[in-house]
Amino acid sequence: MSRRDRTERAGRARTLYLGTLFLPLALQNFLLTYNSTAMNVALSAILDDLGTTLTGVQAAISLYSLVVAAFLITGSKLGARHGHRRVFVLGAEVFVLGTLLTAFGPNLAYMLVGWSLVQGIGVALMLPALLSLITREFTGADRTRALSALGTVGGIGAAVGPLLGGVFTHYVSWRASFLMGTVITTVVVLALRRTPGPGPDPAASKGPR
Structure with missing residues (x-):
């Protein structure tokens, strides 16, 4: 096999790897x-x-946002220390646990723990x-396109949320949104486990800081 053929084959393999990495990350976003x-x-x-009050549910929504904001820096440091892919999968597994607790919880306490805290x-x-994996694996114009596409997918998710959430609530149950989260996140984790990286995560090789 000539050097040109090897280069082309490596390029096709790299493109396939980036595609199989980006799609589950975009879906999760x-x-x-x-x-x-x-x-x-x-x-x-x-x-x-749940037989609760509007104040209680609004508190759950507010607490969810506060928990996310409070642990973002910790999540970033854990990714830098132990590897971004590993921490992403860990976060996804924790998220699945939270969706199940919320979906099957009988009262507000389960929502506070499952949604606000665990999720x-x-x-x-x-x-x-997620963002570190995109910026690490994609370079140049590919990185710009990947980040733009990720932002577009996120915007679509935010816009679709009230519409699809309303459909689920009216025709099935508000719990269906959390069960959908369980299914999608499980699929994402399985996809990432079947898509090994091209090499060791450089973030994980740096050790504790």
Whole structure:
């Protein structure tokens, strides 16, 4: 095999790897932005189902945002120390646990723990790792396009959230949004596990800082 053939084959393999890495990350980003807006249209259904107050549900929503903000720096440091892919998968697994607790929880306490706390921590672990994986693996114009596409997917998720969340709430249940999160995040984790990186994560090789 000539050097040119080897170069072309390596280029095709690299393109395939980047595509199989980007798609699950973009899908997860869509879900995270969807979650940030979908529940706003389900407040009445949540109140009736859980037998709680509007103040309680609004507190759960606010606490979720606070937990995400509070743990973002920690998530970033963990990714730099242990590897962004590993921390992303860990965050996704924590997120799945939170979606299940919320989806099957009988009262507000389960929502506070499952959604506000557990899901919030999962998101704080995933977000820095997601962005770091994109910026590490993509270079030049490819990085610009990947980040732009990621932002577009996130915007679509935020815009679709009230519409799709309203459909789920009206025709199925507000809990369906969290079960959808379980399914999508599980698929993303399985996809990432089947897509090994081209080499060791340089962030993980630096050791503790």
